[in-house]
Amino acid sequence: MYIFNQCKEINNHLDLNNEDKARNQLILLLDYMKSNSVEYSPIVNHLIRLTGLYPYINTDNAILEDRLIYDIFKVDTGSEEPLTLHREQSSLLKKLLDGKNLAISAPTSFGKSFVIDSFISIKKPSNILIIVPTIALTDEVRRRIYKKFSHEYKIITTADVELSDKNIFIFPQERAIGYIDVIKSLDLLVIDEFYKASFDFDKERSSTLQKVILKLGKKASQKYYLAPNIEKLNSNLFTEDMEFIPLTFNTVYLSRHDTYKDITPSSKNTKLIEILNQHKEKKTLIYAGTYTEINTVSELIKNSIPKSDSKKLKLFSKWLATNYEKDWDLTKVVRRGMGIHNGRLHRSLSQIQVKLFEDEGGLNNIVSTSSIIEGVNTSAQNVIVWKNKNGASRLNSFTYKNIIGRSGRMFKHFVGHVYLFDKPPVEDETQLTIEFPENSIPDVDEEEYKNDLTKEQISKIIEHKENMYNILGKEIYDKLIKENAFQSNRELIEKIALNMVEVPHSWNGLSYLNSSPKNWENPLYKAITIQAGWDTKHANFVYFTQILSLNWTKTIPELLLYLSKKSISIDLFFQLERNVTFKLAALLSDINILQKIIFRDKHIDISPFISKISHAFLPSVVYQLEEYGLPRMLSKKIHLAGVINFEAEELNIHSIINEFNEFGMEYIKEKVSTFDEFDLYILDYFYDGISNNVQA
Template structure:
């Protein structure tokens, strides 16, 4: 029997008798004994673990020994070991995490991390890369640690996982939080690392999904992540960078930064990949029906990958209709789901598609959702309260879920086709160490051409580094060609050079063009740029237009906004209404949207998505960043002309903090909805540090406030 025949045999029969189990174990042992076939032998072991109840019990000890021989010590039944096997197995026990055993390669990597060397790791999703992070933190070896995550979903997952270490470490998630404790974990995006000016001595840093350092993947945030790496590398030589499916890193990087590069395909789960349809030009409706028929047969947690939020919403709507036509009804009795539905009814809209979906134990996850909702959806899915989760790439990039099945329904990520790296990332979400031995992938398209990812690190190579990155690199670290590229920058006066450096990551040419324009037509621009607080339309439109025309790259996302004028109108409307619900109601009833989409339900879904996309893309980060940069520029020009400057930071802070007091807005980072924070604001007027706020919240009598259950539970999750 070849491997395929063996796998087919063990999946279809109900019992593996003694002789057959012996024969299979002998074959598995031979595979494990040969370096060329060892990975196949390990997969064989994993697949046998998945059918453990079928195996003749008298041969369990043999298979248990093979589990150990495969290096899968996390799956070994240690009570059945004896003598040297038992002693050898104990070697792989975690020193700091209770009831955790590492597999063979994890232990090798821990030795590197515990040495004087740093580690750069490429390993599959199911390797257990993040478990090494927790071992480092649990060891308390380092006083101050920085962890960089690329997405809010990953930040939330990591924060929840590390919450148990709050007695020893203060966990800082916001740049306004200045910790006074000796031991701190900074949990930031690359942007926040660059912005934060109050780091103590950093002992160790971690960059998750480090392939995002690469400029070649056309990620607009890559230069800032490189700058974060450069900044942290100046503070400490010890680091751990991790990511999946990476072929190589730049030559010379490990030597310069005293690190080890480790690439492996070691996996703790096996994956079955099945083609749902072989037809390349299948009709849209037929394809959707095939998906819905498939989903009704899958009864374990299932992720459905969609190319965009709009596609996810559309599919969910059609799936609910399909379920109803089959005679199925709403079946959600979960109290957490009911609490979330109640919050949506009060704060968004009773007819929102996600609200409808939750009644059928269906979830939606994408980058435009309010942060606390995204977090709740992932929690409900991991608890199996949600059966089906329609998601985009925001959940695929690094977030660990309890998905047994992944359905690859679309072949695009936004407007672009997914490449082989994306494909591997998506299918890697199926199966879960300790939870599902086998992951199942159902794909509607052939896999892309196998082109592996070579990660360039421009802050090191400097070959593709943009000027915005090069100006932040110290003279002694610049290569000859980089110095030549900076000649124009060095011709600027020192004040302008310092201004451009402070405005990290923002287009240099755009900033210089604005400076030239304001200097040339200062008398015209002065009344339009010298405002503080909330400006009038003409003033804000002038400033937003400057940012729109000179800072945004051609390929950069506009977050659902089509012009500077539209963005100006939305900002002022948001300042007046101060809530997403108010903005939704205003836009839904506007003449523009009423004329554009006649069908009320379709219009409602489009408006809700548009509002959330604009809030997440513009108001949460991009707009405050642009306002702060433009505020610096106008200050420089006004002071040079001996005129009183404006100050845009007031508006930037109001929008970024959701019009909440700054000392309370930090609760947004802990998944507390703004609606709950507004209800308690009058009781916490005094400015408090985060630690003081938590102490006061623990003493607070919440019976004074009319919090609905969802809001109360979110606050209690922070203070428990």
């Protein structure tokens, strides 16, 4: 009787054209039926059809009309069997196949990736570029795309790769810059999380994404931009020829619990443990907001949750103790079923944790910063918002919706539970405005974009160009800009160039970077003082870079022993290594370009050193393989066993992946006797990501 009455109410909502309310109530009913092992009746299946949730139809108990809908909406998504799309996915796919340019706002659980995969399967384009916000998401998308399309396309995720006839490019905007002149045409440009082109949402990286949108957007026959929770897209240059479609179509129901109303500061910790124990067989994401709060939650878990009997977690903890640090928080909390996710960790380490979170007998909880909403599309039945913070700032309504949207997942959890331990932000309408940043020099031609720039911005660009013409010469500077040679913003480029002209003697010794680490001190000091934000004292950063040069020959515990002299912890190690490989490498690359022109008579070229630091002093393919889920420690064991010589200069990421596939996993296991049991678990995960055995 309960089910019948619910169906009656749902039907009434539909009669009143209140489809969102009807769909939410239906999802709750489906969850009830699943929990109580009740089969769908023809009436329930019909309501599923009427609300557009076609993939949820159970064809065994559906009337012919509804079974036909289930089959009609099946499409090729690159999987072994066609999959049924829901109504709104199908509508978007039709528009894409008709050649429309679309900017979409849709909930996290919408299933946007199926639309991209279907487009590739049906349209069979020659070149597609998918821009994602993080390297972690690059690997997740690569794994999905590789399984489905690597037999037909070259899947490119790293820099300086030779193109094939048909290519799918997947990377963050910074890597896309290097392909602006390489890619001649695109059939589809996909920008995931395109709101990050707005300075309001990403102050550090928005200008780079804007540049990619403008430069590569011109080469794209079609564009498909994706974001969540955008109610209104204001008119702007970057999406001017696109149809904006805001969708609220949800496939899961979010059940919100205002826990903060029932707790005090003294009972907050107890309540967290109570909820985790209540859901200990389910997956829970804990959004902590800051690194400090991650530490707080970690301490609480270590002291309040008993160790798990899981063999996988025992092995993982032991592996972390051996390869990283035995007293590290992560080493200890994984034994209690919890992982730690932040943007600092080694890429492979984050991937392993997400894999364990998805596995049975793996991690039940992950505590994170905002990296979990930007980095991966994992699914959890529960999300706990521990702190209404995003770093130093309070959460805004947009980010808050993004976080809670991680709860529930189509086909996995009909209902996602959200527990708020801090008062949420006031809900407001998110209007997206994408403009050139006011306080920086836009990296565009002032004539071409004169209608989109303010007078002040045009004036800044002209003044900057005149200054650079005086230093480098007009022809040289214009050529560098055309080639997208610089990685830093124009203000920093001008600052470096002026400094080289005004105090040239202070740049003496750059060539020492190509020599022994003991000679790096002065040139590194000079370089890092020109730019702020190295997360430690300059002396410590220089020392860290010198010690990091031992990265391939020493273990991480050995490196940490050296670094302990400067009180550099394992968590700081991760951040400083990122600073070396990204920030320092980019800075020195620009310095090298400028010094080769300004100090041309000295014939200095520090590109060998830049290449080394950009790979954290590891063989380049070893560093790149970490993005594919193979940690450096495993690569080193394979190297020392004589299976693959990772130091061979002719290796590139595609040749090495081919080599791994030719050898096969069993051969690698047989030849490398030093692998422990968790190494083998990781190797299996790595091979899963480089095989093209298609799964639905």
